[in-house]
Amino acid sequence: MKEAMLWKKLNGNLVECNLCYRKCKIPNNGLGFCLVRKNINGKLYSLNYGKIIAEHVDPIEKKPLFHFLPGVFAYSIACPGCNFACAFCQNWEISQIFRDKKLGVVVGQDETPKEIVDQALKHECRVISYTYTEPTIFFEFAYDTARLAVKKGLKNTFVTNGYITVEALGKIAKYLHACTVDFKGAGNKELHVKHMLVPEISPIFDTLLEMKKKKIHIEITNLVIPKIGDDAKELERLVKWIADNLSPNTPFHLLRFFPHYKLSNLPPTPIETLEKLYNIAKKHLNYVYIGNVPGFKENSYCHECNSLLIERFAYNIRIVNLEKNKCKACGAKLPFVFS
Numbered sequence: 001m002k003e004a005m006l007w008k009k010l011n012g013n014l015v016e017c018n019l020c021y022r023k024c025k026i027p028n029n030g031l032g033f034c035l036v037r038k039n040i041n042g043k044l045y046s047l048n049y050g051k052i053i054a055e056h057v058d059p060i061e062k063k064p065l066f067h068f069l070p071g072v073f074a075y076s077i078a079c080p081g082c083n084f085a086c087a088f089c090q091n092w093e094i095s096q097i098f099r100d101k102k103l104g105v106v107v108g109q110d111e112t113p114k115e116i117v118d119q120a121l122k123h124e125c126r127v128i129s130y131t132y133t134e135p136t137i138f139f140e141f142a143y144d145t146a147r148l149a150v151k152k153g154l155k156n157t158f159v160t161n162g163y164i165t166v167e168a169l170g171k172i173a174k175y176l177h178a179c180t181v182d183f184k185g186a187g188n189k190e191l192h193v194k195h196m197l198v199p200e201i202s203p204i205f206d207t208l209l210e211m212k213k214k215k216i217h218i219e220i221t222n223l224v225i226p227k228i229g230d231d232a233k234e235l236e237r238l239v240k241w242i243a244d245n246l247s248p249n250t251p252f253h254l255l256r257f258f259p260h261y262k263l264s265n266l267p268p269t270p271i272e273t274l275e276k277l278y279n280i281a282k283k284h285l286n287y288v289y290i291g292n293v294p295g296f297k298e299n300s301y302c303h304e305c306n307s308l309l310i311e312r313f314a315y316n317i318r319i320v321n322l323e324k325n326k327c328k329a330c331g332a333k334l335p336f337v338f339s
Ligand code: SF4
Pocket: 017, 018, 019, 020, 021, 022, 023, 024, 031, 032, 033, 034, 035, 037, 082, 083, 136, 137
């Protein structure tokens, strides 16, 4: 347990958390929506600080980050909990553990930021990735680890739902190099309210603009859920916003859904649906990929001359016509980060 960052005292012993856009107002002895922040006598505490519930060496492509240090390994960690409650979460056993099991204690293996950084170096990872659950809800641990990681020459990446406040992002921005921001159903309102318990997703767009301002590398994923999150018009609205406000070169990943958790009654996303949405996204964005279908629309091609830049099969890659961030075939400057 550690005193939280970014909260304020309200009247009496009430406190307000300012880490994510839920901005929970928490009474004494109460918990925030994420169930890992507690008001104890008028002070807000993070209950999951250093409680590591998942820890793996992953290819960076698994995040997915296709344009950021391609081919490196990311030391990937999570603490339990989440500020969303997605009925289709693929990591629900660790993200929804408190909501579902009503645990009285916060589970996870105790580790320090130094231990995480040492492990990353030992496994020759160039990146630490805060992932699997939502990094915003273990912000203090991510912040301490990221700061130390930078001192040791490592980079940091978040895989996030983008609900982090602009203030929290501003606090960690100088240690944060890349973010994968996950949309579900291209921002469909009914899906968010009914199946994720998220009343309003508009703050995610503010966060994306702030990430751009802070020069954090951004890749965007969109989970395509059949029947309830596969609307072509909504997808087109999302990709147009990305092209107009971020860049047409923003990497965009359409992810195939597989039945999970409370939505295990739905079928996997049909390949034809993914292909249809891919073609719509390609009208506005230069780098569109399909995820969770190995070997299918995973390659990168130069947006100027269409030469093959990186060939991919699942998490295996072969760099072809790419030298740093230049196309070897036509010399165009390309949106890839190599250092
Ligand atoms: S991080 Fe948790 S406590 Fe803080 S605002 Fe978000 S859901 Fe509420």
